[in-house]
Amino acid sequence: MRTITFSQAVNEAIAEELRRDPTVFLWGEDVAEAGTPFKVLSGLVEEFGPERIIDTPISEPGFVGMAVGAALTGTRPIVDLMFGDFLFLVMDQLCNQAAKQSYMSGGKLKVPMVLRTNLGATRRSAAQHSQSLQALVAHIPGLKVALPSSPREAKGLLKSAVRDDNPVVIFEDKLMYQAKGPVPEPEEEELIPFGQANRLQEGEDLSLVATSSMVQVAEEAAEGLRAEGYSADVIDVRTLVPLDEDTILASVRKTGRVIVLDEGHQSYGATAEIASRIADKAFYHLDAPVTRFGAWDVPVPFSPALEDQTVPDVARTVERALQLIRGEVARA
């Protein structure tokens, strides 16, 4: 397997799907000549032309609404939303229109569109360009939510998203675009199915259940625990909707202890939903309180020193894990 960047993996996925299916096209702000501010889409307009890689005006509600309409007429649009924070501008198009069409038409209509956007703090982008809003989208029935954690995941999940007949929002970690990792050769097509979590490490003492950017944190925390003589299951959730409960519950039933990590704000976030399902369905296997680790409930600070404090990191994950394993956490 070759090693390419996350950005290249996304680019390849889009190019392969554009070649495979003439109804697929992409639009968004600065996607064609500029190739997005993160240079993810560089070279696509040269191959596929301005009819399929389309620059839009700066009007998120407009081009997302148009994509919903295009999807209803039989195409498969990929929409590029430059920052996840701009989701707030497209809530009606996404939640009231895209998410509801299939249900309200008794299944006669479908909206096979993909909304690509991003998440992640610690890029010094301040409060309006650093949010991780996946829980907001996952709350709305009718939308699927994918959270790739590596170049390979990015490619495999995006290709599955393009082929899905439901609206899918895929969040890419903007800090990960230049990260490299193994990805299968283009001729070995890999589609990563939705609703199948990925167990990356196997251990006995604790389960670390993580999404997107936090998968790397969980993996390094598991290394830290190994140095202390403990082992952890590391589970990449992959998709919040649909959620692979079975893999998560099986792991927690084995270890009896769990930390759920997600870079969204902790309160009412993805960690809350997963923790609740664990408490509900694996209660009698728990040997320690179900623990969550999300971002602080504050706007993401611009100050680097403060910003780094607000998101979960390896050291604090290890510290919390050790407290759970040693029985030092009591919330009675």
Next chain:
Amino acid sequence: MPALGMAQDSGVIAAWRVEAGDRVAPGDVVMEVETDKSVQEIEAREDGYIARLLFEAGAEVPVGEVVAEVVATAEEAAAAAAGAGEGTAGAAPGGEDASSDSGSEPIPAPAAEAAPATEPREILPPEPASPPAAPPSTPPASFPGRVLASPKAKAIAAAHGLDLAGIRAAVGREPLHARDVEAALAEHSTAPAPATGPTRLSLRAVTEAGGWQELCARLGGLSARRAALASLVGGAWRREGPDTTGALRVEVVGLHGEPRLFADPDRSRLGAAEPIAEGTPDLRVIDATGSSLREVEGPPEGGADLWLLPAEGEVLSLVLQARSGILNTAGAAAILDGVARRLRNPLYQLL
């Protein structure tokens, strides 16, 4: 000296409300403590007599320090008062801290449980409230009547019939986790079958007992009747049951009168076995034939209990209950059948 506030490290004894020799009961006010905010009345937590007051009123005492000793009897209090001039207060062998705090119940130190009752017992005062700088580890939180344990620990304990309160007493802290219960379980499995084991067997037989009643009429007195019953049951145990070797002790219990314990009663002439003073019975026979009882439920009191209950006319109902590990089902069935046959016709004892 109890901690009455988060940041309190000492308290001033504003006044004593008791003196040496006074009897105290839970709820009695023993002293007033003045903190920087208020004066509070402190109550005794246990019954006893004040042996000594270790500080004068007006003294400032660090939180956690013993301020007075409580002993069980007035005599001990008097003895302590007599010796008070000699020893130093700090070197005294403890004594109960008469104070109480407004929050959690203290956990008695395990050593105090084992101390002989004639010596003053030391019960540690409640832990002072954690300072804010303390690590986020476990304070000894305790809720009256409830053992804090993880769901997994509770599930393991329930599956094996283990008592969480006993495990907490042995471990000395809570909440309990799976490893605490598993450790107790490992210890438990190497010990003999528990007296409180949840599993047991219970068999019931019905027999016509004309032969037994005729024998009782001939034997006359209650003592001879009990000895004869021990002989017949002992014979069935030794000859029909799985264990035919070793000494056999049978206790016969009536609904009235003292129990009688017999050693190897099957080796004596019917009705002639002599009771022995002490020992642990292998089998208890509860003779309720003259009573209104018809059914028994619940676990046996001993390892194996055999009830004789009236049924109809000369028909008796026999119930044999045994804890797991004492008898297997086949052995119990053979013994019970042997007893029934002997009650029908005591001559079976001779075969």
